[in-house]
Amino acid sequence: MLRQIEGSRAVAETVAACRPEVICAYPISPQTHIVEGLSQIVKAGELGTCEFLNVESEFAAMSACIGASAAGARTYTATASQGLLFMAEALYNASGLGLPIVMTVANRAIGAPINIWNDHSDAMSQRDSGWIQLYAETNQEAADLHVQAFELAEELSLPVMVCMDGFILTHAVERLEVPAPEQVAAHLPPFVPRQLLDPDDPMTIGAMVGPEAFTEVKYLMHAKQKMALDAIPRIADRFESSFGRPSGGLLRSYRCDDAATVVLALGSVLGTIEDVVDELREDGVSIGAVGLKCFRPYPLEEVRAALAGAERVVVLEKAFAVGAGGIVGQNVRLALSGLPTRVHDVVAGLGGRPITGASLRTLFLDAAADRLDRGLTFLDLDRELVERELRRAGDLARPGPHAESILRQIGAVAAGPV
Amino acid sequence: MAGREIKFFQTGSFAVGGRLLDPEQRSVQSDERRSNTLTSGHRACQGCGEALGARYTLDAAMRASGGRLIAANATGCLEVFSTPYPESSWQLPWIHSLFGNAPAVATGVAAALKAKGRDDVRVIGQGGDGGTVDIGMGCLSGMFERNDDVLFVCYDNEGYMNTGVQRSGATPPAARTATTQAVGPEPGNVFGQGKSAPLIAMAHEIPYVATATVADLRDLEAKVEHAMTLRGARYIHVLVTCPLGWGSASRDTIRIARLACETGLFPVFEAAAGDVTSVTKIRHRLPVQEYLRPQKRYAHLFEPEERTDVIARIQSRADRNIERFGLL
Numbered sequence: 001m002l003r004q005i006e007g008s009r010a011v012a013e014t015v016a017a018c019r020p021e022v023i024c025a026y027p028i029s030p031q032t033h034i035v036e037g038l039s040q041i042v043k044a045g046e047l048g049t050c051e052f053l054n055v056e057s058e059f060a061a062m063s064a065c066i067g068a069s070a071a072g073a074r075t076y077t078a079t080a081s082q083g084l085l086f087m088a089e090a091l092y093n094a095s096g097l098g099l100p101i102v103m104t105v106a107n108r109a110i111g112a113p114i115n116i117w118n119d120h121s122d123a124m125s126q127r128d129s130g131w132i133q134l135y136a137e138t139n140q141e142a143a144d145l146h147v148q149a150f151e152l153a154e155e156l157s158l159p160v161m162v163c164m165d166g167f168i169l170t171h172a173v174e175r176l177e178v179p180a181p182e183q184v185a186a187h188l189p190p191f192v193p194r195q196l197l198d199p200d201d202p203m204t205i206g207a208m209v210g211p212e213a214f215t216e217v218k219y220l221m222h223a224k225q226k227m228a229l230d231a232i233p234r235i236a237d238r239f240e241s242s243f244g245r246p247s248g249g250l251l252r253s254y255r256c257d258d259a260a261t262v263v264l265a266l267g268s269v270l271g272t273i274e275d276v277v278d279e280l281r282e283d284g285v286s287i288g289a290v291g292l293k294c295f296r297p298y299p300l301e302e303v304r305a306a307l308a309g310a311e312r313v314v315v316l317e318k319a320f321a322v323g324a325g326g327i328v329g330q331n332v333r334l335a336l337s338g339l340p341t342r343v344h345d346v347v348a349g350l351g352g353r354p355i356t357g358a359s360l361r362t363l364f365l366d367a368a369a370d371r372l373d374r375g376l377t378f379l380d381l382d383r384e385l386v387e388r389e390l391r392r393a394g395d396l397a398r399p400g401p402h403a404e405s406i407l408r409q410i411g412a413v414a415a416g417p418v
Numbered sequence: 419m420a421g422r423e424i425k426f427f428q429t430g431s432f433a434v435g436g437r438l439l440d441p442e443q444r445s446v447q448s449d450e451r452r453s454n455t456l457t458s459g460h461r462a463c464q465g466c467g468e469a470l471g472a473r474y475t476l477d478a479a480m481r482a483s484g485g486r487l488i489a490a491n492a493t494g495c496l497e498v499f500s501t502p503y504p505e506s507s508w509q510l511p512w513i514h515s516l517f518g519n520a521p522a523v524a525t526g527v528a529a530a531l532k533a534k535g536r537d538d539v540r541v542i543g544q545g546g547d548g549g550t551v552d553i554g555m556g557c558l559s560g561m562f563e564r565n566d567d568v569l570f571v572c573y574d575n576e577g578y579m580n581t582g583v584q585r586s587g588a589t590p591p592a593a594r595t596a597t598t599q600a601v602g603p604e605p606g607n608v609f610g611q612g613k614s615a616p617l618i619a620m621a622h623e624i625p626y627v628a629t630a631t632v633a634d635l636r637d638l639e640a641k642v643e644h645a646m647t648l649r650g651a652r653y654i655h656v657l658v659t660c661p662l663g664w665g666s667a668s669r670d671t672i673r674i675a676r677l678a679c680e681t682g683l684f685p686v687f688e689a690a691a692g693d694v695t696s697v698t699k700i701r702h703r704l705p706v707q708e709y710l711r712p713q714k715r716y717a718h719l720f721e722p723e724e725r726t727d728v729i730a731r732i733q734s735r736a737d738r739n740i741e742r743f744g745l746l
Contacts, residue, residue: 021533022526051529055522056560063519063557067490067526070513073533075526093515197488197511197527199539204506206491206514208498 002177007139007169010178011078011104011162012037014143016047017184018102018150020076022068024053024061028083029116030166031106035078058083062090062101069099070205072193074150077101080166081108084122088129091159095130095221097206098194100153100160102146103131107267107318108166109351113403117352118166120266120318123295124327130221132160132228133296134248135266139169140176141293144247147179148235150188155231156224157194165268167352179243187242225297232294250299253306255281256288261368262310264290264303264332269316269348269355276360285368292328303335312342314367316360316379318349325376344372348379355379385409446478446639453480453509455487460507461499465668467632467658467675468496468573472544474632475571475656478639480510482646483540488527489513492520492545492554495580496573518553520545521561524568532567540646543570547588548578550655551615558615558653562622565650569642572615572653575660583663587613590683591735592728593715595663600718609731616689619653623692630686631657633676637698641688657684665714677709682736685743700745706733 005013012034015023023042025035042052051068055061061077069075079087084105094101105123109115123133134149136142142164149160164170179187195205209217229250236248254274256262263273270291280287290306292299307313313336315329324330326345333343344367349355359380366372389406393399446452455476462469480487491497491514500507501514515523524543531539543561545554550572561568577595578584584597591609594600598607619627625648630638638656645652657678659671666674678684679698683706686698707729710716719725740746 022529024526049533049535051533053525053529054564055525056556056563059519060522060525060557060560063515063522064526064529066515066519067513067523067528068530068533069526070523071488071527071530071534073530075530089516090519097515197513199486199488199511202509202511204501204508204512206497206512207501207503207506209503213503 001180002175004173004175005178006033006171006173007142007164008033008106008171009037010139010143010176011146011164012041013178014146014184015076016041017179017181018147018188019047019074019185020050021073022051022053022065022075024055024064024068024075024077026055026058026061026079026083028058028080030108030118030170031078031080031083031104033170034104034106058087059090062087062094065101065103066090066094066097066099069094069101070097070195070197072191072196072198074154074191075101076103078104078106080106081110081116081122084126085110088126091126091129091131094159098157098221098224100157100191102149102153102160102162104146105161105163106166106170107163115351116166118168118318119350119352120163121350123161123163124319126161127296127327130159130225131296132158132225132294134160134162134294135292136162136164136169137268137270137291137293138176139164139172139174140245141247142169143176143178144239144243144245147184147188148239148248151235152228152231154189154191156228158224158228163267168268177245183243187239228297229299248293250294250302251306252291252293254289254291256290256306256309258286258309259288260286260311261314261364262288262290262307262312263314263316263364264292264307264328265316266292266295266328267318269318272355272357273316273360276357276364279357279361280364285365287364287368295328298331300335303332304339307332307336307341308339310341312344312367312370314344314346314364314372316346316348318347320345320347320376342374344374344377346377346379353380445636446481447474447635449481452477453485455480455509456500457507457509459505461502462495463662463668465659465661465671466495466499467660467671468546468575469499470632470635470671471573471638471656471658472496474635474638475544475642475654476510476542478642479540479542479569479646482643486539488539488541490515490520490524490527490541490543492549493517494546494549495575496544496546498580517549519557520549521554521568521570522557524570525561525564525566528567541568543568545572546579547572547574547576547615548586550574551587551613559618559622562619562624562651562653565624567649567651569645569652569654572655573658574615574655575658575663577660577663579660579663588615592719592732594718595715605718606715616653616655619655620689620692622651624651624653625649625690626652627689628653628687629655629657629684631675631679631684632659633672633679634686634698637686663715665717666712670712674709674712677704677712680704681706681709682740682745683709683732685739685745687743694743697743697745700740703740703746706736
């Protein structure tokens with residue numbers, strides 16, 4: 001049944017339909033509505049004996065998830081931004097122990113300067129933490145991916161992050177179909193833990209491992225992630241056959257046939273990108289788009305196959321490696337190694353800056369005409385402002401912080417809940 | 419054989435070997451059915467107080483739970499010496515996650531058991547003073563505040579011994595560690611305000627808080643057994659001598675712990691819902707020098723000349739404990 005519903009609420013109801021047994025909650029914008037929704041559902045008794053833990057930090061949230069998952073419970077939490085970083089140590093622990101925890105990341109920028117709005121800096125910072133990372137393009141997909149995430153996590157005994165753009169998706173109210181509890185119950189296999197804290201079969205979990213075996217244990221983490229490259233499309237296909245709509249998978253190509261220019265991106269910005277692609281196609285521009293749905297494991301072969309025919313690829317990403325360049329862009333270059341395809345790194349949408357159709361149109365036309373810089377491009381960067389600030393700071397012995405100075409220069413006031 | 423000489427093994431104490439008591443009164447350790455939860459073959463130092471404390475604690479908890487026990491362990495000596503891969507000394511389901519999260523991991527285990535209706539299985543969390551008093555304090559306080567059904571045990575050896583004897587929030591004043599060296603005009607650790615994890619636990623008004631030492635292992639067993647009769651958040655803080663970090667003889671582990679009590683430096687008590695309910699009285703009160711002198715971490719207080727000023731400040735801390743807890 002199609003309903004007009006907020007993205008966060010849809011995710012909360014979908015997670016509830018997956019019947020988690022332990023949910024750990026700690027508030028951080030823009031993820032909060034999800035755990036608020038779950039809190040209400042659990043408190044109302046709709047999830048039976050499910051334990052809803054209000055913990056004291058994200059570090060505790062992930063730590064309690066680790067204990068609960070090791071004790072055999074289907075376990076869920078959600079976070080964003082600083083919260084994801086605060087649980088970073090536990091993220092690596094959960095993946096290293098091979099615990100099938102599912103977590104929503106409502107993607108948000110990382111400070112300083114503190115900023116609550118959307119970009120992908122948080123999830124990208126944890127791309128090598130051993131978690132599977134799925135990126136939702138729409139709220140329908142965000143909801144659907146949670147059903148798939150539990151199946152994937154529990155099949156491989158690996159933790160899965162479902163990334164959805166903060167505010168843009170989490171707070172958007174739109175029409176979608178929330179997977180119904182009875183449908184999910186029929187679809188999702190029961191959780192059978194691969195390792196369990198059980199007095200009837202005592203085992204030691206989390207032993208110290210030295211140089212004699214550490215490489216092998218880590219190799220197995222890598223091998224299991226690689227197995228997900230087969231599991232993810234299979235699970236997406238099975239989802240489609242149960243629920244009647246496509247969702248998830250490794251990547252999705254849009255009007256890429258014979259496209260000279262292909263734009264690759266992750267998350268909700270793909271909607272705008274596809275609109276611009278449609279406009280440019282009408283104008284006779286040979287352009288298409290690829291939406292990367294799964295960033296970890298990295299579907300190298302599939303990316304290569306999807307992009308190999310293009311003359312150039314524009315990788316539009318909402319994060320970057322400071323001092324180096326694009327993050328997704330580097331991964332795309334890896335997939336295209338040996339091919340003549342040019343790769344352009346474009347950073348866009350940092351800290352919630354809108355990525356407009358007009359800006360994308362100019363960008364794509366520049367790319368198609370080979371007017372785009374081979375280096376790192378910052379979409380809609382106010383170059384005059386940063387150069388003025390650099391001059392100002394260079395002339396002073398104690399110029400003070402850049403952030404406050406730039407706000408003063410543009411006369412804006414940062415605002416919003418934290 | 420015409421008879422057998424009875425030996426009092428713990429000479430100088432008031433404890434007698436379990437074999438002299440009725441079977442009903444015997445300690446968990448003297449029971450041949452004890453679970454050996456932390457079994458032999460681990461890599462702890464000779465005379466390790468933590469290994470001793472953990473063994474008595476876990477065997478008592480195992481007996482009290484009928485062997486239905488899961489442990490969550492913080493990073494530290496106890497974790498390292500017990501699980502050099504692929505060996506494990508643990509005879510119970512045991513998980514080690516991180517240094518600062520053992521209370522939260524235990525909370526998660528308890529939540530999973532509750533969700534599954536497994537009220538027959540109990541949960542214990544454990545760590546050293548670093549994992550409890552310092553890096554784990556946030557998770558510990560959260561666990562207390564929610565009154566999660568976890569018994570958390572801190573084996574306090576007053577420093578980061580696993581990493582090579584650095585200062586922790588539980589290191590006492592004037593003690594020498596690798597990061598509070600015995601140099602300068604005020605050698606050793608600073609006289610701070612102190613950080614009593616048991617008193618912090620009591621401030622949460624949890625059902626049960628107790629302190630104990632490896633000098634009185636029967637008392638430790640009894641406290642663990644009592645804690646296991648209760649539900650909700652419970653905390654036991656055990657002073658465990660560290661021959662390596664304290665610079666004491668391995669054979670003196672029990673004696674040093676006893677001196678910590680007899681001088682008043684480590685008050686042994688129980689509390690329920692925030693109020694002290696019992697204290698272990700000092701039988702022979704001793705000046706703090708008796709405790710300080712056998713430990714090389716305090717050697718700078720006696721050589722080249724005796725630092726009577728510093729020793730007097732330590733004595734005043736002991737006096738304060740004696741008065742505050744009514745230890746005489």
